[in-house]
Amino acid sequence: MNQPMSKPVADALARLVARLVRVGARPSEVDGIPADLRRVDSLWLCFRVSGRSVLRGWHDGRDLIGILPAAVDAARSALGEDVLASVTTVEMFLPDGRTFPYTEDMSERAQSNALRHRFGLALRHGDAIARLTPLELVSRNLSPPKAFERLAGTLGAPPDHGERLAFSGYSCLIDLVVTEGHPVHRGQPVVAQSEITRDTVQDMADAMTGWLVRQVGPTGMTTYKYWPSKGTYSEANNTIRQFMGSACLALAAGRYPDAAISAACDRNFAYNFRTFYETRGSFAVINEFGKTKLGAAGVAITAILNLPDPGPWQAQLDALLRFVERMQQPDGSFRTFLDPPDRNDNQFFYPGEALLALVMVYARTRDPALLDRIMRGFRYYRDFFRANRNPAFVPWHTQAYCLLHDLTGEQALADFVFEMNDWLLPMQETREDPADILGDFFDPQRPGFGPPHASATGVYLEGLIEAWRLAVALSDGTRAEAYRKSILLGLRMLRQLQFRDGRDMFYLTKRDRVQGGVRTAVFDNTIRIDNVQHGLMAIYRILDRFGPADFRLDKGELSSDAATG
Numbered sequence: 187m188n189q190p191m192s193k194p195v196a197d198a199l200a201r202l203v204a205r206l207v208r209v210g211a212r213p214s215e216v217d218g219i220p221a222d223l224r225r226v227d228s229l230w231l232c233f234r235v236s237g238r239s240v241l242r243g244w245h246d247g248r249d250l251i252g253i254l255p256a257a258v259d260a261a262r263s264a265l266g267e268d269v270l271a272s273v274t275t276v277e278m279f280l281p282d283g284r285t286f287p288y289t290e291d292m293s294e295r296a297q298s299n300a301l302r303h304r305f306g307l308a309l310r311h312g313d314a315i316a317r318l319t320p321l322e323l324v325s326r327n328l329s330p331p332k333a334f335e336r337l338a339g340t341l342g343a344p345p346d347h348g349e350r351l352a353f354s355g356y357s358c359l360i361d362l363v364v365t366e367g368h369p370v371h372r373g374q375p376v377v378a379q380s381e382i383t384r385d386t387v388q389d390m391a392d393a394m395t396g397w398l399v400r401q402v403g404p405t406g407m408t409t410y411k412y413w414p415s416k417g418t419y420s421e422a423n424n425t426i427r428q429f430m431g432s433a434c435l436a437l438a439a440g441r442y443p444d445a446a447i448s449a450a451c452d453r454n455f456a457y458n459f460r461t462f463y464e465t466r467g468s469f470a471v472i473n474e475f476g477k478t479k480l481g482a483a484g485v486a487i488t489a490i491l492n493l494p495d496p497g498p499w500q501a502q503l504d505a506l507l508r509f510v511e512r513m514q515q516p517d518g519s520f521r522t523f524l525d526p527p528d529r530n531d532n533q534f535f536y537p538g539e540a541l542l543a544l545v546m547v548y549a550r551t552r553d554p555a556l557l558d559r560i561m562r563g564f565r566y567y568r569d570f571f572r573a574n575r576n577p578a579f580v581p582w583h584t585q586a587y588c589l590l591h592d593l594t595g596e597q598a599l600a601d602f603v604f605e606m607n608d609w610l611l612p613m614q615e616t617r618e619d620p621a622d623i624l625g626d627f628f629d630p631q632r633p634g635f636g637p638p639h640a641s642a643t644g645v646y647l648e649g650l651i652e653a654w655r656l657a658v659a660l661s662d663g664t665r666a667e668a669y670r671k672s673i674l675l676g677l678r679m680l681r682q683l684q685f686r687d688g689r690d691m692f693y694l695t696k697r698d699r700v701q702g703g704v705r706t707a708v709f710d711n712t713i714r715i716d717n718v719q720h721g722l723m724a725i726y727r728i729l730d731r732f733g734p735a736d737f738r739l740d741k742g743e744l745s746s747d748a749a750t751g
Contacts, residue, residue: 190376190621191356194218196367200360203276206258207362216251223280223356224250230319231257232277233265237695240273241265244317250280274363275692279306279319281355288330288350302330302709303372304620306355309337311348316340321357324373325693327415327711359692372708374690376621377682382674384737387725390681393702394722395438395447398431400698401715402450406457408432412703412713414685417696425462425474426539427716429485432458434719436492437726455489455499463502469512470505471524478524480513481536487543491550507547510540511559518562519570534574537567538582545586549593560590568602577613577627577635577642580606581649588652600656604665607653610646611672622682622708625675640683640704644720647676651727673728674739680704680721685713 198218206212216224226249232242241261247253262270288307303324308317316337323333338345359368368375401409408431411420432454439451463486464473472482483506490499513521522536523529541563548556564587571579584606587599613635615626627646628638636642650673657666685691685700694700704717 190369190371191223191358193367193369195220195223196358196360196369198367199278199358200362200365200367202254203258203278203360204362204365206255207261207270207273207276212255219250222282226250226253226280228281229253229257230277230279230317230321231261232321233261233270233273234275234277234692235269235272236274237691237693237697239693240269242277242322274361275688276360276362277321277325277692278358278360279321279355280358281306281353284355285351285353288352304354305352307333307337308351308353309334309341309343309348310351311338311341311343314341315351317353319355319357321370321373321693324709324711325415327413359689361688368689370689371620371622373693373711374622374682374708377678379624379674379678379739382677382681382737382739384729384732384734386681387677387729387737390677390684391722391725391729393684393686394704394718394725395442395702397700397702398434398438398715398718398722399447399450401431402435402454404453406453406455407461408454408457408715410715412699414694414696414700414711414713417694417699423474425458425472426479426482426485427714427719428458428462429472429482429489430719431715433485433489433492434723436489436494437723440492440494441726451493455493458486459499459502465505466509468505469508470502471509472506473525476525479532479536480510480520480522480524481532481539483509484536484539484541484543488539488546491543491546503547507543510543513540514559514563518559518564518566520563533570534576534578535582537563538579538586541567542582542586542589545590545593549589552593557594560586564590564599564602571606575609577610577646580610581645584649585652588656591656600660603653603656604662607650607669608665610649611668614672614675616675623679625677625679625682626708627676638707640680640706640717641714641720643676643679644704644717644722644724647673647680647724648720648727650676651724651731655731670732670736671739674737677725677728680725682708683717 195218202216228244228246230244233240241264245253245257247256303320306317306319307323307330308315318333318337328336334350335345338348341348357370359370361368408428409419410423410427413420435451435454439448462472462474464471471478472486474482487503487506490496490503493499496503513524515521520537520540521530522532541560544556544560548560567583584603587603591599613627613629615623615628618624626638627643629635650669654666654669654673657669683705685703691697691700700713703713704721706712706714706717
């Protein structure tokens with residue numbers, strides 16, 4: 187498996203292309219470019235003006251010195267001198283000569299984060315072949331099935347006909363504005379673990395907060411999902427994730443002395459409660475188009491309690507609390523849906539969200555009856571987890587029980603927090619090949635737990651920072667160190683997925699819509715509100731609790747094996 191090309195090689199290619207485009211010089215030799223890259227007999231180029239593709243295609247020849255000048259001459263002829271002079275970036279893909287059959291294993295979820303978009307895809311039909319480079323797969327956000335469908339259309343072949351192939355090589359982004367080259371892997375520069383410092387994490391927080399605030403429209407409605415490659419917003423919605431966004435905006439309003447953030451938070455709360463909050467006699471629910479979910483009420487309560495001043499929303503909080511209490515059964519378990527009444531799924535998510543809300547209320551009221559409810563829930567779901575282990579369960583219950591331990595000192599709560607998070611840690615990727623997935627939470631041996639996802643990484647970090655804090659408080663140094671390393675790896679993963687600058691937005695024309703946002707995965711640039719919200723809520727806590735030395739992770743410390751015992 188080839189790694190991305192080095193930065194010096196990318197810079198050498200940038201100087202070469204700049205001379206050809208800007209000056210029209212004809213190089214006789216290629217300084218700084220390895221011999222194996224000089225010997226390529228084909229390459230792919232895409233010329234862009236401020237993110238807009240103006241020309242793309244494959245070019246063949248004897249070697250790099252011969253191919254590049256001819257390719258630039260062809261671009262000059264096709265575009266004209268003025269358009270070519272306005273080109274801001276050039277994408278380049280250099281094949282390394284390896285082509286191999288594309289197998290179904292490469293599209294299975296068990297391998298998706300390691301292989302998808304790492305290679306180019308090709309379809310051979312008769313004597314004809316059509317290819318899509320990794321850069322094209324990323325910029326168009328094509329899944330393998332969609333890619334092969336497009337390739338078949340290019341060849342005029344029926345669907346599911348032809349020989350499916352994959353090919354490898356090196357991707358490079360050339361910035362002609364500053365004459366600099368950037369090695370890219372799946373369309374992004376690889377973030378080194380050493381880049382994760384306190385200043386970097388603060389920059390992440392500021393940019394993610396800015397993205398979240400910009401998603402709140404004039405009515406207070408917040409964008410749920412955006413497709414950068416299409417430049418369009420999805421019409422889908424999810425009230426739990428919307429109220430999670432509200433919970434994050436509430437924290438931001440208390441954290442940043444910025445009137446625009448406070449105003450966005452106020453608009454968002456007004457819209458969400460006006461649109462989804464519904465009274466039902468003595469209690470209230472969050473009504474999502476006919477569905478009333480336990481988790482939505484729990485998250486709405488959390489959002490209110492995150493406000494700098496929850497007072498104006500006390501009536502709504504009390505009514506939602508009565509609904510959550512109504513949904514709890516005598517054995518401590520929760521019904522997860524009121525409507526439809528026959529649904530009781532999402533047990534890995536909704537009860538944890540409800541228990542966290544109840545603990546947050548208990549922290550304010552110290553009501554013994556409420557504590558009894560919470561402890562019954564704790565005992566039931568501790569047994570539930572031991573019989574039905576799932577990573578989605580861990581962060582919600584971790585946050586609830588860490589806070590409850592602060593209030594009660596109950597050792598059983600701490601023991602279970604450590605049990606859950608010790609079990610979770612081995613799911614995290616500690617491989618450095620491919621380099622861009624280091625820190626992802628995904629277990630190829632257990633794909634049933636779900637594909638890699640930014641929102642999952644973010645919510646795991648929300649739990650892990652609380653578990654770390656608890657381990658430090660109880661002087662459990664071994665666990666604290668294991669959790670700290672895992673947190674730092676997770677932060678690297680979120681940084682890898684964050685849209686930051688022209689090096690990862692080079693194919694986008696509407697960059698203000700994505701700046702600071704977080705992609706779903708290294709192979710999927712979709713932005714969803716919870717991609718940002720979960721990670722941002724974790725980052726706020728990490729910044730508050732980590733000292734400068736806690737952000738350091740030496741090269742030899744990348745393993746995040748869980749503590750034992």
